[in-house]
Amino acid sequence: MRDRIPLLLGLVTLVLVVIAWRTGGFNLALAGLSDGVMTLLLVTPLLIAAFLIAGLVQTLVGAELVERWLGSSSGWRGILLACVGGALIPGGPYAYYPIAAALLQAGAGLGVLVAFITAKNLWTISRLPLEVALLGPNITWMRYVITLIIPPLLGFLAEALFGRYILNIRKAATQ
Amino acid sequence: MIIATVTLVVLALAMAAYAWRRHDGSLRRGIDSGWLTLKRNLALLLLAFAIVGYVDVLSPTHLIQTWIGPHSGWPGLVIADAVGMLLPGGPYVVFPLIAVLYKAGAGIGPTITLVTSWAMLALISVAFELPFMGWRFTAVRWGLGLVFPILVGAAVRVFFG
Numbered sequence: 001m002r003d004r005i006p007l008l009l010g011l012v013t014l015v016l017v018v019i020a021w022r023t024g025g026f027n028l029a030l031a032g033l034s035d036g037v038m039t040l041l042l043v044t045p046l047l048i049a050a051f052l053i054a055g056l057v058q059t060l061v062g063a064e065l066v067e068r069w070l071g072s073s074s075g076w077r078g079i080l081l082a083c084v085g086g087a088l089i090p091g092g093p094y095a096y097y098p099i100a101a102a103l104l105q106a107g108a109g110l111g112v113l114v115a116f117i118t119a120k121n122l123w124t125i126s127r128l129p130l131e132v133a134l135l136g137p138n139i140t141w142m143r144y145v146i147t148l149i150i151p152p153l154l155g156f157l158a159e160a161l162f163g164r165y166i167l168n169i170r171k172a173a174t175q
Numbered sequence: 176m177i178i179a180t181v182t183l184v185v186l187a188l189a190m191a192a193y194a195w196r197r198h199d200g201s202l203r204r205g206i207d208s209g210w211l212t213l214k215r216n217l218a219l220l221l222l223a224f225a226i227v228g229y230v231d232v233l234s235p236t237h238l239i240q241t242w243i244g245p246h247s248g249w250p251g252l253v254i255a256d257a258v259g260m261l262l263p264g265g266p267y268v269v270f271p272l273i274a275v276l277y278k279a280g281a282g283i284g285p286t287i288t289l290v291t292s293w294a295m296l297a298l299i300s301v302a303f304e305l306p307f308m309g310w311r312f313t314a315v316r317w318g319l320g321l322v323f324p325i326l327v328g329a330a331v332r333v334f335f336g
Contacts, residue, residue, distance in 0.1 A: 009222040009302060016229035028232060036228025040221070047213075047220075049183035055209025056190040059201045090182045092265055093303035094220060098212055101307040113308075114316045121294040126178060127266050134270035135290070139277070143287045146330050150295075150323055154316075162315045173309030 043094060050095035054102040063107050072109035072163050079155040082112045086119030086151065090126035104173055110166050111159025119151035216306055223302045227263065243276065243285040252328040255285035259292025259324060269293050283335065288328030295320045 020028045070078045089096055100113055123144075131140045162169070194201040242254050262269045273293075277286045296317060304313050 006218050006222065009219060009226065012302075013222055013225045013229070016226060016233065020229055020233055023233065032229035032232045033225060034228070035232055036224040036226070039227055040224040043180075046180045046183055049180070049187040051209040051213040052187040052206065053183065053190060053209075054212055055207070056187070056194055056201075056205035058208050059205040060190060060194055090178065091180075093300040094223070095183060097303050097307040098216075101212075104308065104312070110312070110315065113312070114319070117304075117316060118295065118320070122291070126182070130266050131270060131290075134266075134274050135277070135286075136274075139283070139286060139290070142283070142331060142335055143290055143327075146287070146327050146334070147291055147323075150327075154319055154323070157319055158315050161319075165311070169309060169311040169315070171309075172311040173307065175309070 043092065046091050046095055050091060050098055054098035057099060057102040058106060061106060066103060066106040066108055070103060070108040070112045072111070072159065072166055074109065074112060076152075076156075078109065078112045079115045079152050079159070082108075082116035082155065083119040083123065083151045086116040086121075087123035087125055089120060090124075096120050101173060104170055109159060110163045110169060111155040111157075114158040115151050115155025118154045122147045122150055219302075219306045223299075226302060227299060243281045243289070247282060247285060249325075249329075251282065251285045252288050252325045255288035255328060256292045256296075256321075256324045259289045260296035260298050262289070262293040262297060263299060282332075284328040284332040287331045288324045291327045292324035295323065 016032065017029055020032045024031070068074070069081060074081075086096075089099070096117070100117060103116070104113055128140070128144075131143075191202055191205070194205050242258065243251050247254070262272065273286060273289050276289070277283075281289075301313060301317060304316075308316075
C-alpha cells in the first residue's frame with residue numbers, strides 16, 4: 001500500500017495540472033506549482049521542527065511509558081490526555097501526523113490516536129484567534145461548544161469498535 | 176503560522192536539550208530517526224504541496240456558493256459535509272472562503288457543518304495522513320467521522336436556529 005501512495009498522489013497532481021492547463025493555459029499550471037512551492041518554503045522551519053520532535057519522541061519516550069499512558073488499556077485517561085495534547089499542538093497535518101505516527105509505532109492505542117487527531121482538528125487553540133477574526137465570534141463559539149464532545153466520543157468509538165485490530169493498523173502504517 | 180513555528184521550534188529545542196543532557200546518544204538517535212522519517216516521506220510531501228498549490232488556484236468558489244442556501248435542509252447539510260472535505264488548504268484559505276459563503280446567505284447550520292467537515296475530514300489532510308498512519312487507521316478515523324459534521328449542523332439548527 002505504501003508504495004502505491006506516491007503513485008496515487010502523483011496521479012491526483014497530474015489531473016490537477018491538466019485541469020489548470022485547460023482552464024488557464026501554461027500560466028495557471030505554473031501558478032499552481034509556484035503556489036505549492038511557496039507554501040512549502042513557508043512551512044519548512046515548522047516541518048524541520050516537527051520531524052525533529054517525531055524523532056526525539058521515539059528515542060526519549062520509552063515504549064513502556066507510551067503503553068501505560070497512551071496504550072489501548074489506558075482507557076478514558078489516555079483518551080482525555082490525547083485530547084488535551086491535540087488541542088495544544090500547533091501546526092498543520094505535515095506537523096502532527098509525523099508525531100502521531102511516532103506515537104503509533106511506540107505503542108499508543110487506536111482510540112487515543114483518533115482522539116488526538118480529532119482534538120487537533122476541532123479543539124485546536126492555535127487556530128482559535130484566526131477563526132474568531134475571519135468567521136466571527138458567534139459562529140466560532142457555537143462551533144466549539146457543539147463539537148466539544150466529538151474528540152473523546154470518536155476516540156471511544158474507534159477504540160470500542162476497532163481497538164482490537166491495533167496490531168494490523170500499526171503494521172499497515174509501515175508497509 | 177509564526178506562532179505555530181516558534182512553538183514547535185521551542186518544543187523541539189527543549190526536547191533536544193533534554194536528550195543531550197542524558198549523554199547516552201539519545202540526541203543523535205533522535206535526529207537520525209527524524210531525518211530518516213523525513214527522507215522516506217520527502218517525495219510524498221512534495222506531491223502533497225503541489226496538490227495544495229493547484230487546489231488553491233483552481234478553487235470552484237462559484238459552484239460552492241450555489242449549493243448551500245439558507246433553507247437547504249438536510250440536503251444542504253449533506254452537501255456542506257461533502258464540500259467541506261474538498262475545501263483546499265489551511266485556515267488562511269478556508270476561513271475567508273467560508274466567511275464569504277456565510278455573508279452570501281449560507282445558513283448557519285451548513286456553515287458550521289462546512290467548518291467541521293473541513294477540520295475533520297479534509298481530503299488534503301488525508302494526503303498527509305495515509306503515508307504516516309496507513310490506510311487502516313485512516314479508514315477507521317475518517318469513516319467514523321463522516322456523519323459527525325451533518326449531526327453538528329443539525330444540532331446548530333436545533334439549539335441556535
